[in-house]
Amino acid sequence: MIERVTNLANPALKTIVGKIDKAARIAGRKPDDIALIAVSKTRSDDEIRPLLAAGHRIFGENRVQEAAGKWPALQSEYPDIELHMIGQLQSNKAAEAVALFDYIHSLDRPSLVKALAREMGRQDRRISCFIQVNIGEESQKGGCDIAVVPQLLDQARAANIPILGLMAVPPDNANPVPYFALLAKLARDCGLQAISMGMSADFESAIKLGATHVRVGTALFGARVGA
Template sequence: MTEKDTNLADPALNDIRSKMEKAARIADRKPSDITLIAVSKTRSAEEIRPLIASGHRVFGENRVQEAAEKWPALKTEYPDIELHMIGQLQSNKAAEAVALFDSIHSLDRPSLVKALAKEMDQQDRHIPCYLQVNIGEEPQKGGCDISAVPELLGQARAAGLSVAGLMAVPPENSNPVPYFALLAKLAHDHGLAGLSMGMSGDFESAVKLGATHIRVGTALFGPRTTQAG
């Protein structure tokens, strides 16, 4: 918190936090163990500032280039902001991603393991990563196959990456609960504590099933023309 903060109440933010806390209590979890990532992709700095003024500090972006255009200035102004990369990441963007983000949720292939490990060593900046799993086995989506999790995890650890957990996006227009439960089981079986799962329409179910990070866009910022988080 800085002197620039006005601590103005944001109704949408308060509503999300209230629902998070209720879901956590139902699951006998501590609300403080769950991180709300405000998905700010396609949102301008002017749209983001009111949320910052309300005290929120954790944000997520899908594209390196877009994040590089708006976040360096905001992070200079608010050094305690935490920025998460939640979209697909090209290996040739690894250097920029390591420099800009505080966590990466889309580690899904060996080539990206190598690129990130190289850049983290060169920049001496080791940030946590989440393995993205194609939990619904959808050909159009990013993420490693479920069966590939053990091998990719081993490669990431051998390369010196800090793997905090697993991330997934369930298939659209389907009940997300079985997919959340499967991701939680995968994480447990591989000794991973982090679960990045749940978005605007299903984060309460995700919290009840163990999510440590939820990614909420539309419910915080309102509807937009592109696909929302």
């Protein structure tokens, strides 16, 4: 069960939590079973603090270097922050990722399995991971091929990496619903309970199709300057 935000003084956060709750109930699910990951990539401390003050504690970052530059100080003030790595992860950043993050959503290849397993053993810290699937078979995106998900899952488990579920990002400018449904089926077929899918524009559909973790940035923080 996900720890819920109790202080909804932030209007954007209140709106998103309300939409999550409604989508969950429509799907016959418990709202408490869905984690809202506030995607804070490129966001400053001043942009993040209002969410922290409102009681939110789950955040996602795309780059190890950026996260390392801003989160340790915030975590010293809010030690219950839960930090998710949701961007592509280079194997040479495995040590920093294991030290900094609580969850990794982008495990997608054998070389990264080896690098993470080595660092988790060295640091004596087991980080729960999601296998990222290239659900739209797009050459420019990270994620493993659909066909190799079972093999990669076996490799990760053999390396003593805790696998929580699957993650994917549907193709841009496409109806995400078929891709969400496919990822949910893959997770069921693999016996995995967690599904990381859905962003600002489509998280309600993702929840109705089984998402346990939704990654919301713009709807919480507003449009990025210059975007």
